[in-house]
Structures are given as structure tokens and as C-alpha cells.
Amino acid sequence: MTTIVVAMGEKNEIGSGNQLLWHLPKDLKHFKDLTSGHPIIMGRKTYESIGKALPNRTNIVVSRKKNWFQEGILIVGSIKEAVKFAKKIDENIFIIGGGNVYEQTMEIADRLEVTLVKANLEADTYFPKINDKIWKKTEETCHEKDEKNQYDFCFQTYEKVNG
Template structure:
């Protein structure tokens, strides 16, 4: 299995506040959809509950401490280990948040697909963990300047474990 973290984070590693994203970046959404469609996606319960409905064409694996939590059509587990075990072992699997799940999984990940959002350090209550340059190598970076649909400059980064 290739375990990949996928996120959009500000320069201060901010991900979101009050279970909401802090920006609207359509090309980041497109990239997320393109990369994760057809795959298993692992997330915390709060991240799952931030969606209006399950994301189409993906298998949702939800981590929660709530023993009786149910989500129709989704796999519900109580730990990161159980989430990883519930996924196919011969495919790429994506961790999509939130901050606590990223923190638990970064040392087990093989790859990070990060949208780095520049020129903003918003107030947040969820953060992406620091990427240690001793453990990770920036393999690809594609800059995306701000435009009429994107309020911020950003870069699509692919990090690989050294």
C-alpha cells in the first residue's frame, strides 16, 4: 500500500477553522478530486461531517472514538491502524484529514500531496504537521498564481519519503 496524505495548508500550516476550510480554491478541489477518485480515503469523523454528503466514487473510511457511529455506505473504525487495515493493501490510499489524523499518520505515510497556499497565515484550529526535510524530499512543485477564481498564490507539491 502507498499511504498518501493530501491537504491544502497555509504557510503557517493552517488547514481549517470550526470544521470548515478557510479558502475557496477551485483548482485545488479539481486536483483533489482527480487524485482521489476511485480510491479509499481515510478521514476523521469531523472531516466526514463537514461534507454535505459522501464524496462520489470514493470509499470512505471514517475514524471515530464513538462506538455506535454509523455512516451509510462508509467503513467506520476506531483507530488509524484499523483504518489502514480496512483498505486494499495493493493500492494507493489517501488520508484527507483532519489535523489530528494527519498528525497520527505522517510518520506512516509514503507520500504527501500538498497544496501550499501562500500570502496567508489565517487563524485556524486545525493544522498540517511540519514536513521534516530530513525525512521528506520535494519531488515536484507546480506554481499556480492567484487569479479571478483564486484569492491566493499556491503551489501543488508532491513530497516523497526519503
């Protein structure tokens, strides 16, 4: 199973200035629960935005740069290679962004784990449109904002139709 994990606003916005657009500890915990123990694949910009390897997961970073090395991550030159390595480690792999990598992986993904944040924010990076001819929402759990989580949001699971 290849799963894309994303948190996006109501206009599919996901980032600005190489940062996330919100602070939602409940979503960070959800992300950790989903991905811990499994390989994660990300673009070089997302890795730099996080700033370190995430613990308890094999971090696979795609980049076309030559002679770029970082402690604690596996760097590969293509998405195909990233998926090949990840699948050697575990059948369940997670693609965690960003926008550029999502665009290239919607076709190979079997499932989307979306956090839909009930906000409309200025952004420079977006998630691709979720085509309802291709994707069917199979689960949804919503949470209201509180003192620590600044917006209402819903965890949604989408499965590929006939996938």
C-alpha cells in the same frame, strides 16, 4: 503507496471552526483527480465538515464513537483498521485529514501531496511540521490567483527519504 493529501497555508494552517480556510476550485479539482477511484481515510470531524460521502471513492471514517452510523461510509475504530480495510481495496490509499488524523499518520505515509496556499490565516487546526530530514520535495507546480481562486498556491509532492 499511502499518500497524505492536504491544503495548507504558510503557517501550516488547515482549518478553523471545522471548515477550510479558502475557496480554491482548482485545488478541489486536484483533490478529486488524485483521490477518485481510491479509498480515502478521514477523521470523524473532517467527515462532518464535508457533510457527505465523496462519490467514486470508498470513504473510510475513523471514530471512537459507538453506535454511530452514516449512509455511504465505512466507520472504523482505529487508524490501523482503516488502513487494513483500505489496502484490501487498493494498493494506493489516501489520507485526507484532518489535523488530528494527519498527526497520527505522518509516520506511515510514503508521500505527501501538499497544496501550499500563499496566505497567512487565523486557524485552529494545523498540519504537522514537514521535517526536511524525512521528506524531500520532488515536484512543484505553482498557479496564480484568478477570479475564481482567491490565493496563489503551489501543488507540491514530497517523498519520504529512503522510504
